[in-house]
Each structure stands twice: as structure tokens, then as C-alpha cells.
Amino acid sequence: MIATESKIDEFIQKCKTNALSVTPQRLAIYKALIADKSHPNPETIYNNIKPDFPTISLATVYKTLETFEKHGIISVVTPLHETVRYDAEMKQHHHIVCVKCKKVMDINDPVLENIKIPEKVKRGNQVLDYTIQFNIVCSECRNK
Ligand SMILES: [Zn+2]
Numbered sequence: 001m002i003a004t005e006s007k008i009d010e011f012i013q014k015c016k017t018n019a020l021s022v023t024p025q026r027l028a029i030y031k032a033l034i035a036d037k038s039h040p041n042p043e044t045i046y047n048n049i050k051p052d053f054p055t056i057s058l059a060t061v062y063k064t065l066e067t068f069e070k071h072g073i074i075s076v077v078t079p080l081h082e083t084v085r086y087d088a089e090m091k092q093h094h095h096i097v098c099v100k101c102k103k104v105m106d107i108n109d110p111v112l113e114n115i116k117i118p119e120k121v122k123r124g125n126q127v128l129d130y131t132i133q134f135n136i137v138c139s140e141c142r143n144k
Pocket residue numbers: 098099100101102103137138139140141
């Protein structure tokens with residue numbers, strides 16, 4: 001898949017820029033994150049790579065994700081979760097979050113890209129980007 005490959009190239013590039021060595025473990029953690037569209041938490045990533053890296057510890061996965069985040073390689077999806085959830089998509093995009101099952105889905109829609117930014121936000125400030133979050137009860141949870 002080309003999209004995945006270019007994300008990995010980007011990852012390797014960013015590691016170089018930040019003087020982080022691209023170890024097989026780091027690469028596996030990043031790959032597990034981009035493969036999982038649900039914005040996984042460290043435990044999920046850990047469970048996904050454990051078969052290939054039986055000696056890796058959960059603490060290492062936590063630390064590695066924190067390191068990536070600190071260097072702007074990935075970001076944290078903030079609210080509603082007891083455990084931290086990560087996102088490999090660094091371009092501006094928005095989220096739909098189910099308040100029941102806590103699943104996080106990406107949404108991109110022209111309507112959300114062209115919102116009128118309130119004067120209060122703009123006044124004296126430089127607006128870099130913004131994230132809109134829709135809190136929902138998803139259809140699966142509604143049908144339970
Ligand atoms: Zn749900």
C-alpha cells in the first residue's frame with residue numbers, strides 16, 4: 001500500500017531530523033499505529049507487536065510513543081479516555097468520538113475546513129490549525 005509506505009518514509013525522515021535512531025522496535029510500534037485506524041492506546045499497540053517482539057515490555061511501548069509525541073511525529077487524541085490514545089495522522093483532521101465505546105474515527109469534510117474562525121480566536125493570535133470533535137453514541141452502541 002503506497003499510503004503506508006510514504007508514511008513510513010516520512011517517519012524515517014522525521015526520526016533522522018530529530019536524531020532518533022530507527023530501531024526495529026520503533027518502526028514496529030509506528031507501523032502498528034498507522035495500521036490501526038481506531039487511534040489505539042499503548043496496550044493495544046503492545047499486544048499487536050508482541051508476537052514479533054516477544055521481549056518488548058509495555059513500558060517500552062509507552063516510552064516510545066511518548067518520545068514520538070514529544071518530537072511531533074504522532075499526536076495524542078485528548079478527551080474522554082482513561083488511557084492515552086495516539087494518532088499518526090498529523091495533517092489537520094477532525095474526530096468523531098463515541099462516548100460509550102470510546103472509538104475514535106477520523107473525519108475530513110470540506111465543511112469543516114472552511115469554518116469561520118471567530119474574531120476572539122484570531123485577535124492578536126496566529127491560528128495554526130484546529131480540531132473539531134463530534135461526541136456521539138455510535139450506531140453499534142445505540143443498538144445494544
Ligand atoms: Zn460506540
